[in-house]
Amino acid sequence: MNRQEELAVGRRLIGHIDARTTDLADELFRNRTVNYASPERAALERERLFHELPMFMGLSTRLPKPGDYLTEDVAGMPVLMTRGADGQVRAFANICRHRAAPVASGCGNARAFVCPYHGWTYDSAGRLLGVTDKVGFAGLDLAAHGLVPLPCAEKHGMLYVRARAVQPGESATIDIDAALGPMAEDLAALDLASYPLFSTDRVTPRINWKFAVDTFLEGYHIPHLHRKTIGPYFIGNTGLFDEAGLNGRMCVAKTSFDKLRAVPEDERDYLRHVVAIYQLFPNALLIWQLDHVEIWRAFPDRDTPSRCEIEMTIYTPAGTTRPDSYWEKNRDIAIRTVMEEDFPLGERMQIGFESGATEEVIYGRNEPSLVHFHRSIRNALGVAA
Ligand code: FES
Ligand SMILES: [Fe+2]
Numbered sequence: 001m002n003r004q005e006e007l008a009v010g011r012r013l014i015g016h017i018d019a020r021t022t023d024l025a026d027e028l029f030r031n032r033t034v035n036y037a038s039p040e041r042a043a044l045e046r047e048r049l050f051h052e053l054p055m056f057m058g059l060s061t062r063l064p065k066p067g068d069y070l071t072e073d074v075a076g077m078p079v080l081m082t083r084g085a086d087g088q089v090r091a092f093a094n095i096c097r098h099r100a101a102p103v104a105s106g107c108g109n110a111r112a113f114v115c116p117y118h119g120w121t122y123d124s125a126g127r128l129l130g131v132t133d134k135v136g137f138a139g140l141d142l143a144a145h146g147l148v149p150l151p152c153a154e155k156h157g158m159l160y161v162r163a164r165a166v167q168p169g170e171s172a173t174i175d176i177d178a179a180l181g182p183m184a185e186d187l188a189a190l191d192l193a194s195y196p197l198f199s200t201d202r203v204t205p206r207i208n209w210k211f212a213v214d215t216f217l218e219g220y221h222i223p224h225l226h227r228k229t230i231g232p233y234f235i236g237n238t239g240l241f242d243e244a245g246l247n248g249r250m251c252v253a254k255t256s257f258d259k260l261r262a263v264p265e266d267e268r269d270y271l272r273h274v275v276a277i278y279q280l281f282p283n284a285l286l287i288w289q290l291d292h293v294e295i296w297r298a299f300p301d302r303d304t305p306s307r308c309e310i311e312m313t314i315y316t317p318a319g320t321t322r323p324d325s326y327w328e329k330n331r332d333i334a335i336r337t338v339m340e341e342d343f344p345l346g347e348r349m350q351i352g353f354e355s356g357a358t359e360e361v362i363y364g365r366n367e368p369s370l371v372h373f374h375r376s377i378r379n380a381l382g383v384a385a
Contacts, residue, residue: 001276002189009240010260010270013253016238023241025368029375030360032385036208036353042305048381049282050075050163050300053246054151054174056284057081057159058295059315061196062107063089067124070107076302077163079150080104080113082124091152091161092126097145122147156184157192183244183278187286195293195315199331202311203339204301207346208353209283209308210377212298215342216277216285217369219252225345229337234275241368246281246376250369254290279369281376292316292327294334306350312338 001009016022035041055074062070063083071094072079080094080103094102101117104110112129113122119132126147131137151162153174160179166172177184205212223236233254240251257273276288287294293315301307312334316327352358363370378384 001186001271005186005189006270007265007268009251009274009276010265010268012240013238013251013257013270013274014261016240017235017253017257020238022238022366023368024365025241025363025371026365028365029363029371031363031374033353033356033358033361036210036350037305039305042208042300044381044383045282045377046075046300049377051077052162052164053282053380054153054160054162054176054179056280056286056297057161058297058313059195059197059293060089060154060157060159060193061315062159064196065109067109067111068107069104069110069113069124071102071104073299074161074163075299077150078102079161079163080147081152081159081161082126084124089152089154089159090125091150092147093150093165095148096120097128097147098131103147156180156188157190157194158187179245180247180280181245182242183247183249186249187278190288190293192293192315194318196318198292198314198316198327200311200313201331201335201339202309203343204307204309205339205343205347206307207343207350208305209298209300209310210374211346211350212296212308212310212343213279213283213285213373214370215338215346216287216296217250217279217373218363218367219250220364220367222252225341226337229333229341237366241372243372246380248279248369248372248376250277250279251275252277277369279373281373282380289330292330294330296338306354310343 066083066085066087069082078094079091081091083089094104096103096115098118098120101115103113103115103122121129123129128142128145148165151166151172151174153160153176155176160174160176219239220237222234223231235253235255242249252275254273260268272290278286280286284297295313297311299309314331
């Protein structure tokens with residue numbers, strides 16, 4: 001966020017800390033437990049959220065150099081993203097036009113992609129360069145059999161893709177600023193392109209993908225569930241929430257925040273004492289962690305609403321003089337807190353959702369990010385409950 005916004009956030013937080021208050025949603029919100037468990041709801045979410053909306057794929061530094069590529073399964077769409085020799089980021093369905101094998105796997109740097117099945121070769125702009133038996137495929141128009149392009153964009157140091165092929169007459173570009181709304185300027189000021197990728201961890205807990213997002217959207221549970229890990233570092237149940245279309249930003253203060261009171265207001269470095277959680281609808285969280293960036297993304301399982309794949313990545317500042325052990329410690333605490341406290345409890349809550357014993361969960365007025373997230377889901381799905 002820019003300096004003016006940082007000062008405004010700092011002032012609002014001091015107001016809440018002094019008054020022992022927190023930003024509030026307009027009303028209590030009730031959500032049906034079946035929304036975390038029903039196959040019909042999962043199918044609708046896949047179609048209207050994961051295949052229709054631009055998906056945040058992480059920071060630009062996942063593809064730092066020409067020739068770099070990454071592959072991912074985005075809710076059932078195999079995606080290949082490349083940075084061409086021209087520096088341009090492109091995305092394709094990672095599906096060979098011969099018989100649908102993935103042409104690339106993992107990530108790396110390549111001049112061309114050779115399909116592992118029969119050796120058809122594509123370049124990083126998706127063009128089919130050649131087939132391996134010219135007689136067998138005589139007459140095939142190579143120019144018409146390139147990889148199927150997917151809309152994608154790179155802006156403010158962020159990568160986005162839409163996991164559905166472009167239909168005739170449809171635009172192949174994504175307007176990231178329109179997707180981020182008022183949060184675009186805030187994220188641009190973080191200079192995200194200057195944070196190289198440090199680590200990637202993946203887990204597949206038995207929880208619905210929405211619960212993985214919910215985990216990050218309230219600080220109410222921190223003094224309770226995280227009593228022994230991060231609890232002592234945060235001022236619990238006090239925070240800010242600002243919505244930005246379907247997205248939102250939550251800010252919570254660390255206990256070290258109180259040290260700032262001794263500093264004249266215009267010299268206060270609030271950003272070193274405030275964790276800002278940017279909720280990038282529908283499935284991603286970009287967390288400003290004082291001196292580095294942590295990103296969580298959750299993807300629904302192909303087959304069951306009760307499982308998801310969650311990726312945590314840590315990006316550290318370019319040219320940092322801190323040793324790797326310092327960043328490893330940050331990675332460790334994130335793993336201990338979220339993967340060993342939030343998600344194991346979440347797996348038991350998922351059993352609760354599926355038990356049918358209660359029909360609803362309740363999000364309090366003191367959990368405005370949660371309320372906004374689930375309202376946004378209803379809006380994006382076009383459903384009333
Ligand atoms: S499936 Fe790719 S070359 Fe045959
Ligand atoms: Fe938590």
